Amino acid sequence: MASLAEENYLKLIYHLSGSGAEEVSTNALAEQTQTRAASVTDMLRKLADKNLVHYKKYQGVRLTQDGQEVALQVIRRHRLWEVFMVEKLGFRWDEVHPIAEELEHIASEELINRLDAFLGFPVSDPHGDPIPTAAGAMPSAEYEKLCEVTAGQQVTMMGVLEHAASFLQFLSKAGLIPGSVVSVLEINDFDRSMILKINESAPSFVSYEVARNILIKFSV
Amino acid sequence: MASLAEENYLKLIYHLSGSGAEEVSTNALAEQTQTRAASVTDMLRKLADKNLVHYKKYQGVRLTQDGQEVALQVIRRHRLWEVFMVEKLGFRWDEVHPIAEELEHIASEELINRLDAFLGFPVSDPHGDPIPTAAGAMPSAEYEKLCEVTAGQQVTMMGVLEHAASFLQFLSKAGLIPGSVVSVLEINDFDRSMILKINESAPSFVSYEVARNILIKFSV
DNA sequence: ATAAAAATTTAGGCGAGCCTAAATTTTTAT
DNA sequence: ATAAAAATTTAGGCTCGCCTAAATTTTTAT
Numbered sequence: 129m130a131s132l133a134e135e136n137y138l139k140l141i142y143h144l145s146g147s148g149a150e151e152v153s154t155n156a157l158a159e160q161t162q163t164r165a166a167s168v169t170d171m172l173r174k175l176a177d178k179n180l181v182h183y184k185k186y187q188g189v190r191l192t193q194d195g196q197e198v199a200l201q202v203i204r205r206h207r208l209w210e211v212f213m214v215e216k217l218g219f220r221w222d223e224v225h226p227i228a229e230e231l232e233h234i235a236s237e238e239l240i241n242r243l244d245a246f247l248g249f250p251v252s253d254p255h256g257d258p259i260p261t262a263a264g265a266m267p268s269a270e271y272e273k274l275c276e277v278t279a280g281q282q283v284t285m286m287g288v289l290e291h292a293a294s295f296l297q298f299l300s301k302a303g304l305i306p307g308s309v310v311s312v313l314e315i316n317d318f319d320r321s322m323i324l325k326i327n328e329s330a331p332s333f334v335s336y337e338v339a340r341n342i343l344i345k346f347s348v
Numbered sequence: 349m350a351s352l353a354e355e356n357y358l359k360l361i362y363h364l365s366g367s368g369a370e371e372v373s374t375n376a377l378a379e380q381t382q383t384r385a386a387s388v389t390d391m392l393r394k395l396a397d398k399n400l401v402h403y404k405k406y407q408g409v410r411l412t413q414d415g416q417e418v419a420l421q422v423i424r425r426h427r428l429w430e431v432f433m434v435e436k437l438g439f440r441w442d443e444v445h446p447i448a449e450e451l452e453h454i455a456s457e458e459l460i461n462r463l464d465a466f467l468g469f470p471v472s473d474p475h476g477d478p479i480p481t482a483a484g485a486m487p488s489a490e491y492e493k494l495c496e497v498t499a500g501q502q503v504t505m506m507g508v509l510e511h512a513a514s515f516l517q518f519l520s521k522a523g524l525i526p527g528s529v530v531s532v533l534e535i536n537d538f539d540r541s542m543i544l545k546i547n548e549s550a551p552s553f554v555s556y557e558v559a560r561n562i563l564i565k566f567s568v
Numbered sequence: 569a570t571a572a573a574a575a576t577t578t579a580g581g582c583g584a585g586c587c588t589a590a591a592t593t594t595t596t597a598t
Numbered sequence: 599a600t601a602a603a604a605a606t607t608t609a610g611g612c613t614c615g616c617c618t619a620a621a622t623t624t625t626t627a628t
Contacts, residue, residue, distance in 0.1 A: 133615060154576055167616050169577055174614090186576060186623055217462040227456045234454075236447045242437040353585065374606055387586050389607055394584090406593055406606060 130180065132233050135202050136161070137171055138180060139232075141191055142199035147266065151188030197264050204260040205240050206232035207253035212243060214254040221254040221305070222296035237262075255296070256287020256306040256343060272346070274310070275320065275339035282311045283344040290341040302332045304342065350400065352453050355422050356381070357391055358400060359452075361411055362419035367486065371408030417484050424480040425460050426452035427473035432463060434474040441474040441525070442516035457482075475516070476507020476526040476563060492566070494530070495540065495559035502531045503564040510561040519562075522552045530564065 130138065140160055144152045154172070158165040176183040180195035191199060209231040213219040234240075241262055244250075251267060252258050258267040271286045285308040288296070299305060303326045313331055314323040320336035334342075350358065360380055364372045374392070378385040396403040400415035411419060429451040433439040439447075454460075461482055464470075471487060472478050478487040491506045505528040508516070519525060523546045533551055534543040540556035554562075 131614080155574090163615085164617065165576060166578080166618080170615070213459070213462075217459070217466055219458075219462070223458075227454070227459050230454045230456070231451075234447070234450045236450070238439075238443075239433070239437070239447050242433075242439070246437055351584080375604090383585085384587065385606060386588080386608080390585070 129235070130178075130198050133171065134175060134178075134180070135198065135233055137175060138191065138195050138199040139202045139206075141181065141189060142196065142203065145190060147268075148191050148196050148199075151190050153188050157189075200260040200264050200266060202232050203266075204262075204264075205234065207257060207259045208240060208243050208247065208250070210253045210255075211247050211250045211259075215247060215250075220296075220300065222293040222300065224254065225291055225293070252287065252306070254306070255291060256285075271343035273340055274312075274322070274334075274342035274344050275336055277312050277344065279312050279315045282309065282347045284308070284347055285310055285342060286345050287343040288341055289343065295338075295341065298338070299342075302334070303327055303329055304332075304334075309347065310344065349455070350398075350418050353391065354395060354398075354400070355418060355453055357395060358411065358415050358419040359422045359426075361401065361409060362416065362423065365410065367488075368411050368416050368419075371410050373408050377409075420480040420484045420486060422452050423486075424482075424484075425454065427477055427479045428460060428463050428467065428470070430473045430475075431467050431470045431479075435467065435470075440516075440520065442513040442520065444474065445511055445513070472507065472526070474526070475511060476505075491563035493560055494532075494542070494554075494562040494564050495556055497532050497564065499532050499535045502529065502567045504528070504567055505530055505562060506565050507563040508561055509563065515558075515561065518558070522554070523547055523549055524552075524554075524562065529567065 137157070140157060141152050142148055144156050144160065154165050154168045157168045157172075161168065172181060172183045172189050175181040175189075175195065179192055180198060182190045182192055206228045209228045210221075210224045213224040213227065214221055244262065250259060252269075258269055260266045269286070272283075273289070274283070274285075277283055285304055285306055287306055288299070304310070304324075308327050310327075311325040312322055313325055316322070320339070322334050322336075322339055324332050324334060326332055357377070360377060361372050362368055364376050364380065374385050374388045377388045377392075381388065392401060392403045392409050395401040395409075395415065399412055400418060402410045402412055426448045429448045430441075430444045433444040433447065434441055464482065470479060472489075478489055480486045489506065492503075493509070494503070494505075497503055505524055505526055507526055508519070524530070524544075528547050530547075531545040532542055533545055536542070540559070542554050542556075542559055544552050544554060546552055
């Protein structure tokens with residue numbers, strides 16, 4: 129069994145490695161965990177001893193098969209609890225992340241699979257992030273970023289890359305939530321900011337920084 | 349904030365003291381926590397420093413007002429999650445205790461109050477135990493034990509004093525769950541065992557040991 | 569190519585929560 | 599009343615996950 133701290137490291141390594149593709153540096157982990165690099169080194173040695181990561185001194189770290197399975201389990205729990213809180217308890221999407229950070233460590237598989245069924249086997253969380261299956265597979269939806277869309281096109285909002293509460297609250301106010309239909313009316317050449325029409329409401333302005341963090345798919 | 353271990357001690361002291369009435373001994377705590385008396389002493393000093401218990405060396409321990417509030421919060425969370433698992437996720441009442449032992453430490457008050465509302469503000473958990481209110485009051489239902497009922501009387505099953513899964517499974521099989529209507533047909537003088545009619549089904553036999561762990565109220 | 573800078577690891581320490589062994593206090597039995 | 603037994607506490611240690619300071623390796627800049 130992985131401890132709470134170990135689960136958090138594995139989840140973080142998964143995210144920072146681009147779903148397990150690249151090596152992750154000690155410093156990157158230290159920054160995200162709010163700890164010191166020396167503490168990260170300690171933990172990486174422990175995870176390597178348990179065969180949860182591939183680790184060579186000074187060379188960064190990658191998840192093993194076992195490590196990736198644990199990470200995906202934790203991510204699955206996190207996202208299912210987020211769906212529960214938003215869909216069943218009436219939380220807003222910008223409120224649920226910190227609470228899900230705690231709930232994600234409740235280990236019972238029976239609990240999480242029953243929760244999954246109770247929620248109707250959702251495929252993505254309130255932020256549009258895909259929910260790993262009980263079998264441990266991450267459904268990889270390949271979306272574009274809003275900043276890559278050209279003027280005149282119509283797209284559907286599918287999710288976000290940034291999860292800060294302030295960002296999510298901004299999107300809510302603009303009506304930019306997963307499922308929203310968005311037309312790009314204008315793009316400002318100078319700063320790449322956009323003017324959007326969102327679900328038939330009055331045009332909204334979004335900066336490049338915002339557009340870069342929104343995932344979309346092109347309407348069929 | 350109380351740590352996970354601290355919350356468990358406070359909850360246990362509450363239960364072992366008969367809802368805070370009497371002093372609890374170091375050994376009693378050691379037995380229940382599956383730790384050594386010396387470890388309990390360590391923790392009691394820490395809880396006393398935080399003003400969560402009244403503690404005098406060699407004299408046992410009692411909850412302070414603060415300590416009791418924490419204990420009731422933890423018990424509230426535990427029992428609400430049990431209701432959730434049984435009512436919404438379809439767990440049996442003998443399965444939920446160990447999972448609730450983990451869920452009870454998720455701190456968010458917002459979460460637990462929304463869960464309470466989602467469940468329709470239940471007043472007792474699947475075992476008939478009362479659920480402390482958000483304000484921290486324990487609704488004290490005063491029930492009799494089934495072993496105190498005399499032959500010929502009709503009562504309603506209200507809850508249990510023993511929470512072991514094997515005991516709960518036995519009761520389920522007999523149809524003896526909170527709400528069941530029970531008539532005491534016969535009592536054996538020798539061993540105080542009983543023959544019961546439960547909800548119009550065929551008569552069942554229960555030992556004194558079982559009857560002693562079942563709470564009932566007299567039918568009006 | 570090499571020196572300075574940056575990243576990482578090693579060494580030694582700390583608090584939380586547990587342990588064993590030994591000392592102390594309280595309770596029980598005579 | 600007092601000695602034996604039981605309960606409890608103290609002393610010293612351990613692991614986990616973190617820390618700082620110093621040493622080492624890798625990267626970057628010239």
